[in-house]
Amino acid sequence: MTTGSIIALDIVIAVLAAASWLAAGATAATTALSAAGVSEPADTADHGRAGTASRRRLAIGLAVVAVIAILARVVTTIVLIRAGWWFAAEKVLIAGPLALAALLVAGPRVVRWVKGGRPPVVALLFAGYAQTAAVLVTVLHGYPVSSAAVLLAFGGVGGATMVTWRLAGPPPGRAVSRAPVVVTVAVITAGLVLVVAQRPAPAVPHAHGSVAEPAVAEPTRRFTLTAGTATVRADGREIEAWAFNGQVPGPPLTATVGDVLEVTLRNRDIDRGVTLHWHGYDVPNSQDGVPGVTQAAVLPGEEFVYRFQADQAGTYWYHTHAVSDIGVRKGLYGALVVQPSGTQVRDPAARGTGIEVIVPVHTLDGRSLPEAVEDTADAGTPVRLRLINTDSTTHRYALTGAAFRVAAVDGVDLNRPSALLNTAVLIPAGGRYDLTFTAPATPVGLFVDGRVVWSTGPVAVPPQAWPVLDLLTYGGSVPNPLPRADREFTLVLDRGLDMHGFLPRYAHTVNGAADPDIAPQVVRSGESVVFTIVNRSLVVHPWHLHGHHVLVLSRDGERARGSPLLLDSFDVRPGEVWKVAFRADNPGMWANHCHNLAHADQGMILHLLYG
Amino acid sequence: MRKALVVVTTVLLAVFVFQFVFAAVGAFTRPAGDGAYLLHSVTGMAIIPALCVLTVLFAVLARAPGRVVGMTVIPLGLVILQALIAMLANSFTDASGSSTTLSLIIGGLHAFNGIIAVHVVVGVLREAQKLPVPGSVLTGTTT
Numbered sequence: 001m002t003t004g005s006i007i008a009l010d011i012v013i014a015v016l017a018a019a020s021w022l023a024a025g026a027t028a029a030t031t032a033l034s035a036a037g038v039s040e041p042a043d044t045a046d047h048g049r050a051g052t053a054s055r056r057r058l059a060i061g062l063a064v065v066a067v068i069a070i071l072a073r074v075v076t077t078i079v080l081i082r083a084g085w086w087f088a089a090e091k092v093l094i095a096g097p098l099a100l101a102a103l104l105v106a107g108p109r110v111v112r113w114v115k116g117g118r119p120p121v122v123a124l125l126f127a128g129y130a131q132t133a134a135v136l137v138t139v140l141h142g143y144p145v146s147s148a149a150v151l152l153a154f155g156g157v158g159g160a161t162m163v164t165w166r167l168a169g170p171p172p173g174r175a176v177s178r179a180p181v182v183v184t185v186a187v188i189t190a191g192l193v194l195v196v197a198q199r200p201a202p203a204v205p206h207a208h209g210s211v212a213e214p215a216v217a218e219p220t221r222r223f224t225l226t227a228g229t230a231t232v233r234a235d236g237r238e239i240e241a242w243a244f245n246g247q248v249p250g251p252p253l254t255a256t257v258g259d260v261l262e263v264t265l266r267n268r269d270i271d272r273g274v275t276l277h278w279h280g281y282d283v284p285n286s287q288d289g290v291p292g293v294t295q296a297a298v299l300p301g302e303e304f305v306y307r308f309q310a311d312q313a314g315t316y317w318y319h320t321h322a323v324s325d326i327g328v329r330k331g332l333y334g335a336l337v338v339q340p341s342g343t344q345v346r347d348p349a350a351r352g353t354g355i356e357v358i359v360p361v362h363t364l365d366g367r368s369l370p371e372a373v374e375d376t377a378d379a380g381t382p383v384r385l386r387l388i389n390t391d392s393t394t395h396r397y398a399l400t401g402a403a404f405r406v407a408a409v410d411g412v413d414l415n416r417p418s419a420l421l422n423t424a425v426l427i428p429a430g431g432r433y434d435l436t437f438t439a440p441a442t443p444v445g446l447f448v449d450g451r452v453v454w455s456t457g458p459v460a461v462p463p464q465a466w467p468v469l470d471l472l473t474y475g476g477s478v479p480n481p482l483p484r485a486d487r488e489f490t491l492v493l494d495r496g497l498d499m500h501g502f503l504p505r506y507a508h509t510v511n512g513a514a515d516p517d518i519a520p521q522v523v524r525s526g527e528s529v530v531f532t533i534v535n536r537s538l539v540v541h542p543w544h545l546h547g548h549h550v551l552v553l554s555r556d557g558e559r560a561r562g563s564p565l566l567l568d569s570f571d572v573r574p575g576e577v578w579k580v581a582f583r584a585d586n587p588g589m590w591a592n593h594c595h596n597l598a599h600a601d602q603g604m605i606l607h608l609l610y611g
Numbered sequence: 612m613r614k615a616l617v618v619v620t621t622v623l624l625a626v627f628v629f630q631f632v633f634a635a636v637g638a639f640t641r642p643a644g645d646g647a648y649l650l651h652s653v654t655g656m657a658i659i660p661a662l663c664v665l666t667v668l669f670a671v672l673a674r675a676p677g678r679v680v681g682m683t684v685i686p687l688g689l690v691i692l693q694a695l696i697a698m699l700a701n702s703f704t705d706a707s708g709s710s711t712t713l714s715l716i717i718g719g720l721h722a723f724n725g726i727i728a729v730h731v732v733v734g735v736l737r738e739a740q741k742l743p744v745p746g747s748v749l750t751g752t753t754t
Contacts (some may be wrong), residue, residue: 008702012717015695022688029678132688139695167677366647396707426706449707468706538702574702 003083003556003575008538010076014095014135017069021102022128024062028119031055056119063110063124066131070099083556084577086492086534090142094153095134102127122165129160141496143536144512151191158184213284216307219262221255225276227298227320227332228268235367241331242270248369249360249390250334253318255310257341266303273297274332276306277321279430280410280568281336282547283308285588290321290546293589293607297322313340314411315386315432317360325392325597333390335360338411354382355439361448362390370453377439377456385435385446385454389427392596394540394571397433398424398462401444404437409471412549415563416476424466429542430569430595472555475563485581486527491606492534493541493572493594498603507603508537508594514603521592521608527584535572543578544569544595545608547588550580569595587611612673613742619669620736623662623686627729630654634725656694663687666735679738682731689728696721 001009031052077096080088106127109120133153141149162180230243244250255261267274275297277289287308291297298304319333335358355377362369377383384407389395405417406425410432427433437444443457450461491510498507498514507514523529531550535541549566553559555578572578593605630651637648663686670683696717703714710718 005703008699011695011699015692019692026681026685029681135695164677164681167680366641394707396709449709538698540706540708571706573706 002573003080003087004535004538004573005575006076006079006083007087007536007575010073010080010091011135011138011538013069013072013076014131014138017066017073017099018128018131018135020062020066020069021106021124021131024059024066025121025124025128027055027059027062028113028124029121031059032119032121056113059119059124060110060114063106066127067103067107070103070131073099083575084534086143086490086577087536087575090137090145090149091134093145094137094150098130098134098153098157102130122161125164126157126161129157129164133157139495140506141512143492143494146194146512148191148194151187151194155184155187155191159188213286216309217260219307220259221253221310222262222264223251223253224264224266225250225334226266226268227270227274229270230331232331232364234364234369235371237367239365239367241364242327243331244334248331248333248364249362250318250332252335252337252358254337254339256339257310257313259310259338261306261308261310263306264303265298265306267298267300269300270327270332271300272327273299273322274320274327275304275322276318277324277546278306278308278316278318278336279544280314280316280432280549281308281312282549282586285547285586285590288546288588288590290591293591310338312411313338314408314413315358315388315434316411317388317390317430317432319390321591325601328390328597329363329392331362331364333360333362335386335388337386354384356384356386357454358386358388359446359448359453360388360390361395361453368448368451372452373454375454375456377444379439379441381439383437383439383444387425387427387433387435387446389429389431392429392542392598394426394428394542395448396424396426396450396468397435398447398466399435399437399444400447400459400462401442401456402437402440404435406433406469406471406474407436408432408434409565410549410568412566414475414565415478417474417563420469422462422466423469424462425469426571428540428569428571428595429597430544431542431567432569471562471565472552472558472560473562477561478564480564484528485530487523488530488532489521490532490534492536493604494537500603505602508541508599509603510606515600515605518603518606520589520606523584523608523610525584525587525610527610528581529584530579530581533572533578533580535574535576538574539599540571540573540596541599541604542569542571542595543593545582545592546590547586547608548582548584548590550582553579553581555579584610612669613675613739613744616666616669616673616675616739616742617736619662619665620683620732620739623659623666624729624732624736626654626658626662627725627732630659631725655690660687660690663690670735670739673739673742675739675742679735679742682735682738685731686728686735689724689731693721693724693728696724 077088077091106120106123109123113120133156137149137153158180162184225244227242227244230241230246231238232241232243232248241248263276265276273291275289275291275295285294287306288294295304316336317333318336320327337358359370387397403419403421405419406414407417408414425433443455443459445452445455445459447462494509496507496509496512498505498509510518533543549568552565552567556576587610590608591605592608593600633651633654637651640647666683667687670680700714700718700721703711703717705711
């Protein structure tokens with residue numbers, strides 16, 4: 001089992017434990033009431049006694065289930081500790097003591113009840129509250145363990161138990177009941193005070209002094225992109241979209257290494273503003289297109305001119321970074337392809353020595369783009385499919401009918417990629433793979449999630465059972481001593497409650513905080529930086545650092561053994577731990593975020609900063 | 612307060628019924644785009660929890676017996692569990708986000724839990740209606 005499924009299983013077991021304790025308590029309460037003659041009419045007393053006995057058995061059975069679930073949770077917790085302390089911290093420090101208290105309080109009383117004592121209603125419910133608090137801590141604020149979470153969990157359990165006591169149990173004497181009330185109120189108050197006090201100081205000032213950037217030569221390639229609302233046809237439907245130059249995707253921008261690109265962005269009527277971010281293209285900071293960080297959003301009627309040198313060949317894409325979740329989803333994206341120097345800039349449709357096809361996959365209002373294209377390719381023709389995932393979720397690609405190589409990932413060529421047959425590839429949100437192959441005489445088909453998008457004839461849908469390529473063992477390794485880390489950061493990805501202004505939200509968090517409360521990562525120019533990225537949430541987070549490609553060092557402690565992987569978008573799945581490194585060689589203030597743009601919107605974005 | 616409890620519980624029950632309708636709306640929206648389950652999500656994560664809290668509050672204010680107050684807490688717990696089940700179901704999908712047998716089984720519990728919650732709310736409503744009307748003894752003696 002993967003660590004990700006253990007994380008989920010652990011929550012399922014914890015919920016089962018909580019539900020069992022609570023149900024045992026509620027069932028015990030009904031036996032207590034009928035024993036006191038509250039709800040059973042006298043003429044059904046015999047029947048009531050039989051019912052009471054069976055309910056007593058049920059309650060005891062439920063308590064046994066709860067104990068078994070707690071023991072199972074000990075096992076899952078140990079497995080998670082072995083995977084990394086990040087996954088288990090709150091389970092050991094908060095859930096552990098709570099579960100132990102539940103066992104110590106409820107256990108002996110249930111045993112006494114079995115021997116004929118009184119139904120331990122309050123004790124069972126206390127165990128249920130303790131276990132519920134344990135689940136809530138994991139789900140609402142698991143990492144890092146904070147004293148506020150500890151106080152609120154313990155105080156909450158105490159408070160709920162006292163209310164129950166008042167409602168269900170024998171009324172304790174006034175003097176006895178006052179002390180725990182005071183303690184509980186104090187604990188909860190202290191917890192709340194800590195929640196307010198511990199909120200990290202607002203992150204960096206978002207406006208920063210611009211860094212000196214090299215002057216850019218006269219442009220050799222000029223483009224104009226005008227953003228506006230438009231009605232586009234997709235899949236036979238008219239869809240209200242946001243489009244560059246009235247089309248979704250926007251026009252593909254092509255260039256050759258050495259070109260200087262000048263792209264004029266105009267906004268016709270996108271009220272919330274637009275920018276252009278060159279995804280994966282490590283441009284100078286001022287051209288990065290992040291509103292509020294590297295420029296102001298371009299509002300209706302305004303324009304912004306981007307100018308940068310094309311010095312990396314490969315497959316990239318551009319998209320708006322202003323209200324990026326909605327903007328990209330509604331269609332403000334397009335391909336950016338840079339050919340190696342020495343080749344002529346060519347239209348992707350133009351047929352020269354080989355065939356090149358750009359496949360930017362996107363989901364536009366529930367419709368899958370691009371629409372299927374049937375092409376012709378003479379046997380022996382070299383083919384390059386430039387696959388771009390512009391959605392916020394992973395897509396599964398499968399090529400049938402030919403052996404292929406993954407020639408490049410995220411624009412960077414791989415070293416000695418081997419031929420693959422009947423193998424699927426998973427491309428993370430924002431990621432790009434270049435597949436190359438020589439066209440055979442028989443048809444070839446490219447499928448995305450089982451839907452054909454490009455083919456050279458009739459082809460059958462590839463089976464779902466194909467193995468998935470693991471990039472970390474693909475291609476030839478290069479003897480390359482790892483750079484010594486000058487600076488290391490750990491990013492623990494999770495979900496948690498967060499105050500956004502005065503409104504609480506269930507945010508996607510990094511180290512327990514959500515944007516704009518995440519402390520910036522400050523490094524020095526020239527340093528070698530290592531990120532350890534840990535996903536303790538239940539969903540995949542496609543990580544994307546602006547302005548740099550990162551070298552993958554290891555995943556879950558296993559070193560990358562294949563071709564060196566320089567990525568700008570990589571999926572950190574639930575339970576995974578990635579170590580990546582990069583050289584701080586492109587000064588500025590860079591967004592560092594989850595490229596599931598809804599997650600970024602809900603807090604999962606921070607900034608890397610150096611001058 | 613007894614009346615308020617009856618009213619808020621009735622509203623909660625009605626919203627629960629609509630919540631099933633909204634689930635069907637999500638399931639039958641074509642194309643199954645971004646906002647198919649929006650009504651279902653907003654109702655389930657904002658309106659229903661708020662009504663559940665009000666139910667507990669009014670039960671306490673109406674000085675309902677502990678058993679009834681306890682019953683009013685159950686829907687709140689089930690609703691929190693309901694959101695958790697939806698999250699867990701999504702976490703058991705495969706790497707490209709497609710459903711698996713396990714994710715569908717857990718997703719199925721979402722429906723099951725919903726049915727249980729409705730039954731509990733019906734039970735709360737019955738109990739609320741049975742609560743003694745304040746002042747009824749007095750009215751009885753004067754007429």
